[in-house]
Amino acid sequence: MSIRALYRRMPKSKRVCSYYRCQKELQSNPDFKNGHLYHHGCKMSAEEERYRCLECLNIFDATEASWDVTQKLHGDCVGETIKLMCPYCGSLNLKRLRMPDGKLVECKT
Ligand SMILES: [Zn+2]
Numbered sequence: 001m002s003i004r005a006l007y008r009r010m011p012k013s014k015r016v017c018s019y020y021r022c023q024k025e026l027q028s029n030p031d032f033k034n035g036h037l038y039h040h041g042c043k044m045s046a047e048e049e050r051y052r053c054l055e056c057l058n059i060f061d062a063t064e065a066s067w068d069v070t071q072k073l074h075g076d077c078v079g080e081t082i083k084l085m086c087p088y089c090g091s092l093n094l095k096r097l098r099m100p101d102g103k104l105v106e107c108k109t
């Protein structure tokens, strides 16, 4: 079955963008990469975002990495820390090479 056919059978709540900085619901015309759904713009941004693993020295982009979200309390604000993981060795020891817009995901105060 093609991913487009799968997408049509998916419940709406599962139609979520796979870019770790977005993770919002997809309305129409999703883009696909490696079996994951993305907004078109998010896929482009994710591909722009590059990392090098300091353990195995592989370079990869944000569509290839997996991630871990931990929530922490900073005063009254719950901050989410998103840690990207190397898709090759699982290391969290990554160096960011390039960001699409220079913004980081941070606690909103
Ligand atoms: Zn998105």
Ligand SMILES: [Zn+2]
Binding pocket: 053, 054, 055, 056, 057, 058, 086, 087, 088, 089, 090, 091
């Ligand atoms: Zn690695």
